[in-house]
Amino acid sequence: MRAPRVRLAALVACAMLAGVLAFLATRPVEQGATPVASPLIGTVAPDVAAWTLSGDHVSLAALRGRVVVLSFFASWCSPCRAEAPNLVAFAWHQHVTRSRAVLLGVVFSDSDAAASSFAHAFGLTYPILEDPAGAIANDFGVVNLPVTVVIDARGRVDEVLEGTATTNQLDAAASRAMRTAA
Amino acid sequence: MSTTRRAAGPVVLCAVLAVTLLVGAGTFDASHASAAVRVAALERDVRCPDCLDLSVAQSSTEPSMALRREIVASVRAGQSDTEILATITHRYGTSILLLPPPGGLDTVLWAVPTALAVGAGAWLARALLRRRRPT
Amino acid sequence: MPASLGTLGVVVAFIGAALGLVLQLVELRLRALGRPVPPWLEGRRLVVLVLAGVLLAVGAMQYALITHDFALAYVAENNATVTPLLYSITGMWSALAGSILLWALLLTVVTSIFVVVYRRRHDDPVVGWATVVLFGTATFFLGLIAGPASPFSTTGSVVPSQGAGPDVLLQDNLLVAIHPPLIYSGLVLFTVPFALVIGTLAAGRLGDAWHADTRRWALTAWTFLTVGILLGAWWSYQVLGWGGFWGWDPVENAALLPWLVGTAYVHSVVVEERRGLLRVWNLTLAISVFSLTILATYLTRSGVLQSVHAFSSSTLGGLLLGFLALVLASGLGLLAWRGDKLRSPIGIDAPLSREGAFVANNVLFVGFALVVLLGTVFPLGYQAIEHSTVTVGPPYFDSVALPVGLCVLFLMAIAPALGWRQVDGWVLWHRVRTGVWAGAVLDVALVADGVRGIGTLIAFLLATIAAWSAIRALTANVQAAHQRAAPLWHGLLGRSSGGMVVHLGVVLATVAIVCSASFSTRATVELAPGQSRSVGGHSVDYEAVQVVRSPVRTATELVVRVDGGGLFYPAISRYAGGPVQTPAIDSSLLGDDVYLTYVPVGQHGEVALSVTVEPYVSWLWVGGLVAGLGGALALARAPRRRRQPEPVVAEPIRELEPV
Numbered sequence: 001m002r003a004p005r006v007r008l009a010a011l012v013a014c015a016m017l018a019g020v021l022a023f024l025a026t027r028p029v030e031q032g033a034t035p036v037a038s039p040l041i042g043t044v045a046p047d048v049a050a051w052t053l054s055g056d057h058v059s060l061a062a063l064r065g066r067v068v069v070l071s072f073f074a075s076w077c078s079p080c081r082a083e084a085p086n087l088v089a090f091a092w093h094q095h096v097t098r099s100r101a102v103l104l105g106v107v108f109s110d111s112d113a114a115a116s117s118f119a120h121a122f123g124l125t126y127p128i129l130e131d132p133a134g135a136i137a138n139d140f141g142v143v144n145l146p147v148t149v150v151i152d153a154r155g156r157v158d159e160v161l162e163g164t165a166t167t168n169q170l171d172a173a174a175s176r177a178m179r180t181a182a
Numbered sequence: 183m184s185t186t187r188r189a190a191g192p193v194v195l196c197a198v199l200a201v202t203l204l205v206g207a208g209t210f211d212a213s214h215a216s217a218a219v220r221v222a223a224l225e226r227d228v229r230c231p232d233c234l235d236l237s238v239a240q241s242s243t244e245p246s247m248a249l250r251r252e253i254v255a256s257v258r259a260g261q262s263d264t265e266i267l268a269t270i271t272h273r274y275g276t277s278i279l280l281l282p283p284p285g286g287l288d289t290v291l292w293a294v295p296t297a298l299a300v301g302a303g304a305w306l307a308r309a310l311l312r313r314r315r316p317t
Numbered sequence: 318m319p320a321s322l323g324t325l326g327v328v329v330a331f332i333g334a335a336l337g338l339v340l341q342l343v344e345l346r347l348r349a350l351g352r353p354v355p356p357w358l359e360g361r362r363l364v365v366l367v368l369a370g371v372l373l374a375v376g377a378m379q380y381a382l383i384t385h386d387f388a389l390a391y392v393a394e395n396n397a398t399v400t401p402l403l404y405s406i407t408g409m410w411s412a413l414a415g416s417i418l419l420w421a422l423l424l425t426v427v428t429s430i431f432v433v434v435y436r437r438r439h440d441d442p443v444v445g446w447a448t449v450v451l452f453g454t455a456t457f458f459l460g461l462i463a464g465p466a467s468p469f470s471t472t473g474s475v476v477p478s479q480g481a482g483p484d485v486l487l488q489d490n491l492l493v494a495i496h497p498p499l500i501y502s503g504l505v506l507f508t509v510p511f512a513l514v515i516g517t518l519a520a521g522r523l524g525d526a527w528h529a530d531t532r533r534w535a536l537t538a539w540t541f542l543t544v545g546i547l548l549g550a551w552w553s554y555q556v557l558g559w560g561g562f563w564g565w566d567p568v569e570n571a572a573l574l575p576w577l578v579g580t581a582y583v584h585s586v587v588v589e590e591r592r593g594l595l596r597v598w599n600l601t602l603a604i605s606v607f608s609l610t611i612l613a614t615y616l617t618r619s620g621v622l623q624s625v626h627a628f629s630s631s632t633l634g635g636l637l638l639g640f641l642a643l644v645l646a647s648g649l650g651l652l653a654w655r656g657d658k659l660r661s662p663i664g665i666d667a668p669l670s671r672e673g674a675f676v677a678n679n680v681l682f683v684g685f686a687l688v689v690l691l692g693t694v695f696p697l698g699y700q701a702i703e704h705s706t707v708t709v710g711p712p713y714f715d716s717v718a719l720p721v722g723l724c725v726l727f728l729m730a731i732a733p734a735l736g737w738r739q740v741d742g743w744v745l746w747h748r749v750r751t752g753v754w755a756g757a758v759l760d761v762a763l764v765a766d767g768v769r770g771i772g773t774l775i776a777f778l779l780a781t782i783a784a785w786s787a788i789r790a791l792t793a794n795v796q797a798a799h800q801r802a803a804p805l806w807h808g809l810l811g812r813s814s815g816g817m818v819v820h821l822g823v824v825l826a827t828v829a830i831v832c833s834a835s836f837s838t839r840a841t842v843e844l845a846p847g848q849s850r851s852v853g854g855h856s857v858d859y860e861a862v863q864v865v866r867s868p869v870r871t872a873t874e875l876v877v878r879v880d881g882g883g884l885f886y887p888a889i890s891r892y893a894g895g896p897v898q899t900p901a902i903d904s905s906l907l908g909d910d911v912y913l914t915y916v917p918v919g920q921h922g923e924v925a926l927s928v929t930v931e932p933y934v935s936w937l938w939v940g941g942l943v944a945g946l947g948g949a950l951a952l953a954r955a956p957r958r959r960r961q962p963e964p965v966v967a968e969p970i971r972e973l974e975p976v
Contacts, residue, residue: 005657005660006597006652006653006656007654007656007657010650010653010656011653018642021642021645023697023698024621024634024694024697025634027621081231096393097472188743192746195757202757202760203775206760206764206769206770206774207770207771229708229710235564235565236559236561237710237711239839240560240561241559242558242841276706277705277707280708280713281708281709281710281712281713282695282699282708282709291692291709295688295691298684302681306677306680
């Protein structure tokens with residue numbers, strides 16, 4: 001009887017492939033942004049009152065009763081570029097479901113002209129706040145971009161995410177904030 | 183037909199081809215290691231920051247154009263390829279290059295095709311030279 | 318309403334498939350025990366139910382898309398009231414959530430065709446087991462659609478009045494209606510050779526009776542997949558704006574992998590048919606191709622790799638991997654059980670023979686597939702070990718593809734001139750001599766013209782010889798038809814001629830790829846109105862800018878005259894979903910394509926035009942279509958029977974007891 005080479009080869013292949021499949025099965029999907037244990041969580045968010053790039057005035061106090069998502073970005077930040085379409089999709093989802101959640105961009109350490117052309121290039125449909133003195137960023141302790149801050153309807157900081165947030169993450173964070181305020 | 187006459191055709195052909203390919207490989211041309219060639223090579227290795235598969239050479243988005251201008255300026259300033267790539271990698275992360283950084287795990291990426299080629303060549307030679315077994 | 322109808326359709330189809338699977342297994346058991354099987358117990362009849370269910374679901378989705386019913390979340394995300402009819406219909410597969418419906422539809426249609434084609438042999442255990450595999454695959458995918466991958470979720474109590482519209486890149490080109498169905502058909506059709514392989518192994522039918530059928534299904538699948546991939550490249554070329562056609566994107570690679578192994582398979586089955594060799598290898602290849610199609614589905618839908626096409630859902634990834642594990646386990650398990658009885662005791666007589674060339678072909682294609690797979694999943698492994706992200710892009714894949722491509726050209730050059738078993742070196746030389754001289758003349762002309770680059774020159778040389786060998790073989794076949802007193806076109810039908818036509822198509826495509834890699838020029842020019850520039854030997858005149866509006870699209874178009882002839886309109890188009898570049902191409906079949914893209918820049922009335930001159934790129938599309946034609950010719954049978962092939966010299970295979 002000849003050595004059962006096919007059987008051996010098949011079993012070896014099975015073992016190797018099982019290893020590869022197990023490896024693939026344990027891969028994280030959508031790396032996304034990581035939650036940060038910011039000291040602000042649970043506290044009332046610092047007040048924000050600023051002008052948008054298009055000349056309107058926005059303040060957090062006026063938005064009390066709605067979930068507010070602040071997205072800190074800059075035109076020179078490349079993960080922010082990756083995040084931009086996710087933010088647009090998130091804004092669309094909230095608009096379509098009439099959830100009354102508000103998405104606001106905040107310019108971080110960048111010129112308004114550059115932020116404007118970034119917003120134009122990526123089709124950002126939500127208001128973008130100017131922060132020329134860096135006061136808002138300072139209040140929220142923003143150092144590394146991009147940072148997303150989720151504020152619930154009572155004005156308390158619910159979550160702080162660092163990194164490129166995916167649409168699913170933003171939707172989920174907004175839903176959680178709406179539940180905590182209820 | 184004698185072997186010599188039969189061989190004349192192929193031999194002449196081989197000679198023609200050898201000369202053509204030697205000339206065609208640029209053996210006799212002046213050296214082209216100019217700045218333009220270096221810039222082109224660097225641009226092919228750097229990924230466009232907004233895109234997933236394109237190099238900055240192929241993309242016309244603003245960040246790509248900015249990176250291309252930076253590469254041209256750096257080459258003109260006399261920086262070496264390694265320095266230029268290191269600066270860009272430091273700013274954007276290792277995924278900005280279209281190839282993993284050399285050394286370490288990256289050798290696997292090149293070792294596997296080489297091993298496959300050598301192994302395949304050896305196996306092919308063995309399989310093709312194996313004579314018919316007596317039944 | 319469409320949501321509930323759609324879900325109903327999917328559930329009905331799922332139940333039909335699952336029930337059909339169970340009944341088919343029962344039927345196999347009963348037949349093995351020698352008991353009669355009443356017609357109502359035959360699982361295959363339930364394919365009607367599955368088809369009805371899937372058609373209902375597809376119909377519901379199409380109805381919702383065409384009537385712009387935004388109650389369905391999928392329609393709200395991929396359709397708008399202004400979307401034209403064609404793009405509403407193709408909206409079903411414009412996004413991954415809906416395209417799995419297209420996959421299910423094609424899988425059901427293929428299963429139905431299989432049941433009909435083999436209805437007279439339905440009591441054969443091979444057909445029985447193959448039907449089990451087909452129903453099992455259908456059950457799995459329909460289960461996915463019924464559950465985690467359902468495209469019928471609703472937008473909730475508040476229905477939006479306007480949708481987001483299709484992805485901006487998917488609503489201005491007709492190829493969106495052709496490429497996805499073709500490529501899905503190719504991938505789905507590879508289920509049948511796998512099913513037949515499982516069938517023959519499980520039924521213990523290890524002789525040659527089923528090989529012809531398996532080969533024909535595989536060749537059909539290969540033809541669809543080849544044309545599908547080619548059209549995908551053409552589509553990318555037309556819309557993506559960078560003048561290229563292949564980016565080695567993970568999803569592109571995912572579809573390429575089954576194609577590479579499929580090409581190896583359609584060649585090595587010829588060796589099995591002629592000489593009785595490579596039986597176990599062919600079974601392995603058939604199992605591998607199908608496994609790679611499931612892997613392709615996994616890579617596209619699991620979100621595990623970053624890609625322009627990716628979608629993400631971790632549940633889906635896990636389930637697809639589970640199914641892949643089941644496929645591999647059953648295939649490899651059956652091979653482990655019965656494979657050793659299939660091994661041929663003889664080997665290849667001489668290296669310089671057609672068998673030798675086919676074996677070399679297999680080694681090349683499978684080896685290249687392994688390297689492409691490595692490059693595609695390498696970032697995952699790197700991330701796991703070094704904890705930083707890397708990209709493996711075109712520089713890697715292109716460097717590996719070049720030597721492989723040259724070797725493939727070499728094999729195409731000599732294999733048609735090689736005989737079976739062995740060939741005298743002088744005979745081979747005599748057959749390829751004209752081609753080699755022609756190639757040498759071409760190379761001399763190119764070098765004299767200033768072309769440099771040894772890879773390019775060798776490629777042109779080998780391509781010429783390959784074209785010559787193919788034409789020579791085709792001429793011989795046509796002459797043989799003439800001698801049989803048959804119409805000349807009969808000589809073009811059948812596997813040998815079809816294969817040579819495919820080779821010609823591949824040669825055309827390779828020439829286009831080499832030209833694109835070596836001779837294309839690209840420049841970004843800044844022009845004021847009325848100015849003109851010359852790029853790569855073509856003059857480009859910027860005449861004016863205009864704004865064009867339609868219900869779907871508002872675009873800023875540049876009016877550009879190329880070579881003093883036609884007008885072209887590269888533009889930046891704004892659809893509901895956002896802005897996108899719309900390139901304009903001055904194509905020509907026997908010369909250069911001039912590819913124009915409007916690059917947004919400056920504020921002073923100047924525009925930047927990116928001009929890429931691509932010589933002979935049209936040959937790539939033509940070559941792909943010729944290869945598709947060749948596949949169809951290979952499947953066609955001449956009305957009169959061909960002579961018997963050489964008798965198979967192999968140990969007779971004992972028929973084993975059916976399971």
